[in-house]
Amino acid sequence: MKRLMKVISRMVFLLLLVWIPLSCQLPLSSSQKLEQLTKTITVRVFRADEANRLGGSGVLIDRSNNQYWVITNDHVVFDRKLSYKIQTFDGRTYPVQIVSPSPSPKENDLALLTFKTDTPSYSVLTLKASPKMLKEESVLAGGFPFFDDFHQAQDFHFTQGKLMMVLDEPFLGGYQIGYTNLLRNGMSGGPVVNQKGELLGINGMAQDPLLGNPYIFPDGKTVSEKAWQQVSQLSWAISVQTIRDFVQQHYLNPSL
Structure with missing residues (x-):
């Protein structure tokens, strides 16, 4: 009887060893799901000769069979x-x-790329028409930044921040959305998404410009010195509505 009890106790112990780790695997949080979504729809863009002086990021926005x-x-x-x-x-x-x-120089700082693949299937982030933008809502900005040695990251990076400004009239290049996320070189073209996973725009202008004045409107006017102090502390993105209009000029797809 004692021997039987020992066998049963050992079996229970082994079952606990298997069950406990499984029970401790918590489901992904909403923020983790958002990060995973953003990662899967972001691509690294680089020169074919792999020289590291040029490069950035991009967003998968549509597919047709094996073409993206x-x-x-x-x-x-x-x-x-x-x-x-x-x-x-x-x-x-x-x-x-x-x-x-x-x-x-007065047109939007956008480019549309396409590629084909016969193997895996990739997710795309639909260009939703005019998603609602709320001041100080949390946003995630992603991409493939360059490091100090001018080598571009092979892995996706993201930063958290808040949306602070949406201009009635964009700056030259189409930059209209100001947000607090820190951007680094190489993250241009990467996504800015809200907590619902909706694309609000794409990165393109980092905070604290080192050269020149990027805060110029299409009519040639610029921001005041007081406004400069505010806008220069923000990163800037081109809005999804501007992207939709641009894409429809170069790629006619009723779903966009």
């Missing part, structure tokens, strides 16, 4: 003489074609 479309900033791929590639979240790389022409 990516939105990024034009300044990420401004040299049209070069060839570019993208890297998806699973580490695969693909050559891309730039669909949109180079913009004039």
